[in-house]
Amino acid sequence: MDEELAICKKVLPFYSTRHHLIPVLQELQSKIGYLPEKVIVEVSRHLRVPASDVYAVASFYDQFRLQPLGRKRIAVCRGTACHVRGAPQILKRIEAMTNLKEGETSPDLEYTLETVGCIGCCALAPCVRVNKEVFGEMSPERVAELFDVFGEEDGNA
Amino acid sequence: MPKGETTIFVCQGTGCVSGGSTELYSLLEAELAGAGAGNVRLKRTGCHGFCQQGPVVVIGPERVFYVKVEPADAKEIVAAILAEEKPVQRLLYRDPVTGSIIPHYHDIPFYREQERVILRNCGNIDPEDVDDYLAAGGYRALTRALKEMTREEIIEEVKRSGLRGLGGAGFSAGRKWEACYRASGNEKFVICNGDEGDPGAFQDRSVMEGDPHSILEGMAIAGYAIGANKGYIYVRAEYPLAVHRLKTAVKQAGERGFLGRNILGSGFDFDIEIFQGAGAFVCGESTALVRSIEGYRGLPRPLPRPRTSEAGLWGKPTLLNNVKTLASVPHIILQGADWFAARGTERSKGTAVFSLTGKVVNCGLIEVPMGASLRKIIFEIGGGIQGNKTFKAVQTGGPSGGCLPAEMLDIPVDFDSLTSAGSIMGSGGMVILDENTCMVDLARYFLDFTQRESCGQCIPCRLGTRQMFTILDDITKGQGRPGDIELLVELGGIIARGSLCGLGKTVPNPVLTTIRYFRAEYEAHIYEHRCPAGVCQM
Numbered sequence: 001m002d003e004e005l006a007i008c009k010k011v012l013p014f015y016s017t018r019h020h021l022i023p024v025l026q027e028l029q030s031k032i033g034y035l036p037e038k039v040i041v042e043v044s045r046h047l048r049v050p051a052s053d054v055y056a057v058a059s060f061y062d063q064f065r066l067q068p069l070g071r072k073r074i075a076v077c078r079g080t081a082c083h084v085r086g087a088p089q090i091l092k093r094i095e096a097m098t099n100l101k102e103g104e105t106s107p108d109l110e111y112t113l114e115t116v117g118c119i120g121c122c123a124l125a126p127c128v129r130v131n132k133e134v135f136g137e138m139s140p141e142r143v144a145e146l147f148d149v150f151g152e153e154d155g156n157a
Numbered sequence: 158m159p160k161g162e163t164t165i166f167v168c169q170g171t172g173c174v175s176g177g178s179t180e181l182y183s184l185l186e187a188e189l190a191g192a193g194a195g196n197v198r199l200k201r202t203g204c205h206g207f208c209q210q211g212p213v214v215v216i217g218p219e220r221v222f223y224v225k226v227e228p229a230d231a232k233e234i235v236a237a238i239l240a241e242e243k244p245v246q247r248l249l250y251r252d253p254v255t256g257s258i259i260p261h262y263h264d265i266p267f268y269r270e271q272e273r274v275i276l277r278n279c280g281n282i283d284p285e286d287v288d289d290y291l292a293a294g295g296y297r298a299l300t301r302a303l304k305e306m307t308r309e310e311i312i313e314e315v316k317r318s319g320l321r322g323l324g325g326a327g328f329s330a331g332r333k334w335e336a337c338y339r340a341s342g343n344e345k346f347v348i349c350n351g352d353e354g355d356p357g358a359f360q361d362r363s364v365m366e367g368d369p370h371s372i373l374e375g376m377a378i379a380g381y382a383i384g385a386n387k388g389y390i391y392v393r394a395e396y397p398l399a400v401h402r403l404k405t406a407v408k409q410a411g412e413r414g415f416l417g418r419n420i421l422g423s424g425f426d427f428d429i430e431i432f433q434g435a436g437a438f439v440c441g442e443s444t445a446l447v448r449s450i451e452g453y454r455g456l457p458r459p460l461p462r463p464r465t466s467e468a469g470l471w472g473k474p475t476l477l478n479n480v481k482t483l484a485s486v487p488h489i490i491l492q493g494a495d496w497f498a499a500r501g502t503e504r505s506k507g508t509a510v511f512s513l514t515g516k517v518v519n520c521g522l523i524e525v526p527m528g529a530s531l532r533k534i535i536f537e538i539g540g541g542i543q544g545n546k547t548f549k550a551v552q553t554g555g556p557s558g559g560c561l562p563a564e565m566l567d568i569p570v571d572f573d574s575l576t577s578a579g580s581i582m583g584s585g586g587m588v589i590l591d592e593n594t595c596m597v598d599l600a601r602y603f604l605d606f607t608q609r610e611s612c613g614q615c616i617p618c619r620l621g622t623r624q625m626f627t628i629l630d631d632i633t634k635g636q637g638r639p640g641d642i643e644l645l646v647e648l649g650g651i652i653a654r655g656s657l658c659g660l661g662k663t664v665p666n667p668v669l670t671t672i673r674y675f676r677a678e679y680e681a682h683i684y685e686h687r688c689p690a691g692v693c694q695m
């Protein structure tokens with residue numbers, strides 16, 4: 001059996017009702033990295049929720065991805081504090097460095113560039129999050145430094 | 158420093174963690190173990206609120222305040238304590254205005270002018286240790302409520318305290334509780350709204366991370382009062398640390414018998430489940446939040462509809478309160494409605510917590526009595542504007558709020574004054590703007606946010622926000638047309654009147670207030686193709 005279906009088989013028995021739809025999608029995405037079509041179909045069968053409904057929920061919420069993400073997930077915060085302290089310039093700089101636009105993933109799956117509503121680190125604005133780590137008090141110059149510290153960890157994990 | 162009983166408090170809020178405080182904690186632990194310093198305690202705490210100065214370390218009991226501490230400083234910190242020497246001078250806080258060193262926490266203007274009720278435990282207890290919460294008086298309010306008070310008395314006390322919902326709308330908490338109590342049905346729910354969707358705000362996150370038990374205690378008291386046995390905490394997707402701390406707290410509270418079956422022998426059962434949001438601003442709205450927990454898209458319910466307090470989660474009576482509203486409850490039960498109501502103004506009682514950010518010198522989390530003036534918050538606590546620039550405006554209430562100019566600095570910060578000035582109290586975001594902020598760009602920023610976050614269900618909001626954004630985008634690019642300002646005002650009125658939910662009804666606020674107070678700036682963009690703040694490139 002393929003790996004993604006094997007993960008579904010392990011995860012799904014812990015969930016049983018429609019109320020679990022968002023939590024189950026969150027758990028599967030955290031294990032698989034995104035929500036492939038076959039996973040949506042599995043969830044639909046298991047929870048007895050129409051696949052169109054599962055898809056509707058998966059596509060409504062920003063957290064869910066229907067495409068695989070890069071190993072390094074760069075999220076530029078676009079909270080208000082970050083905005084007034086220069087987040088747009090930082091986004092531009094990272095776009096230029098990675099050759100990606102907001103929302104895109106590089107073809108080699110190395111980087112995904114996204115923006116996020118607010119990380120909640122407003123006192124350290126502007127902020128950038130790489131995978132799970134938050135970097136505060138960014139500047140267009142310090143963005144280059146960021147690329148040095150990117151470790152080997154995987155954004156999908 | 159005296160050797161007696163010293164505690165090292167290491168902040169482990171999200172801000173300080175991003176500055177390396179986890180490693181700092183481990184190194185301090187190793188240093189202490191190496192030195193065999195049994196009389197020095199090391200403690201992890203939640204957010205101290207002064208995130209900009211992080212990582213923050215406080216040495217007690219005198220509360221020496223170290224700022225911007227690096228992991229490498231661990232050795233020196235421990236050595237100074239053990240040798241009973243003076244604190245490490247270079248780590249002490251230096252007042253950015255006067256340049257002088259202020260060694261103690263309570264003397265620092267940022268803290269001195271605050272009054273901490275909701276945040277009282279944040280930074281002083283280990284949020285992952287229920288014993289710390291108990292030592293600070295935790296769960297005594299729940300004990301009193303269950304053993305000494307009737308359900309009606311609790312509701313009366315909350316009503317009498319004048320507590321108003323701190324999630325933004327400011328609805329009387331006591332009246333909401335009463336409505337849920339009166340609603341018929343044998344199954345009811347309590348939901349804590351920890352969605353905190355406003356960009357530029359982190360006060361709810363700090364409470365969830367720094368003092369999670371106070372929320373659980375407030376929810377259990379609420380559950381008992383209205384007759385609910387199940388509670389949910391809806392936490393924003395972007396807050397993994399808050400989720401972890403809340404889950405730990407629920408587990409520990411259960412083990413100690415403060416949650417679960419037959420709490421404290423009273424016969425009352427109450428369980429709490431943590432539900433993680435999935436990144437949709439609109440899910441902070443009551444009916445959308447409920448749909449989200451049920452497993453649907455977060456679409457607010459069209460009017461007419463029953464109140465959530467009558468038919469909420471799965472159609473059952475549901476009490477929805479903000480994190481800070483619920484965290485205020487234990488204090489009210491324990492110290493009484495009169496104690497609580499002694500703070501604040503005639504119609505807004507208690508305290509307000511703000512995330513003070515933007516171009517202000519001291520950024521961080523603050524708590525003041527309702528009615529404190531904007532001037533006091535920004536210039537005394539906040540220390541004024543960074544880099545000797547001039548104050549231009551303050552934004553409160555996030556995408557549903559507005560921008561107030563310097564002429565408004567002396568208005569009291571409470572629900573009604575802010576509303577009559579055209580902004581709102583909101584959940585607690587307060588972003589300070591200086592001369593280098595372009596108000597048109599800021600309005601465009603908020604509309605960009607809301608047009609992405611509009612759920613798309615109703616046309617005024619879905620298309621209206623898009624139109625407003627396009628007009629603002631044109632203006633910031635130097636392509637504004639005469640009549641655009643009037644068009645924005647007209648559109649704003651239509652969207653506010655025609656939208657289904659609170660999102661659409663308040664979306665025009667950032668645009669309407671900036672037009673009201675900074676019209677000349679719009680005109681400069683449109684008629685002179687010039688951005689006075691130098692932000693827009695055209």
Ligand SMILES: Cc1cc2nc3c(=O)[nH]c(=O)nc-3n(C[C@H](O)[C@H](O)[C@H](O)COP(=O)(O)O)c2cc1C
Nearest residue numbers: 322323324350353354441442443478479482659660
């Ligand atoms: C679009 C929208 C977003 C909201 N977001 C939040 C939020 O993030 N947190 C919150 O507590 N209330 C939020 N609210 C307000 C809630 O609907 C509700 O009034 C509040 O949670 C009630 O709690 P309170 O009475 O304790 O304030 C939002 C409302 C709207 C219309």
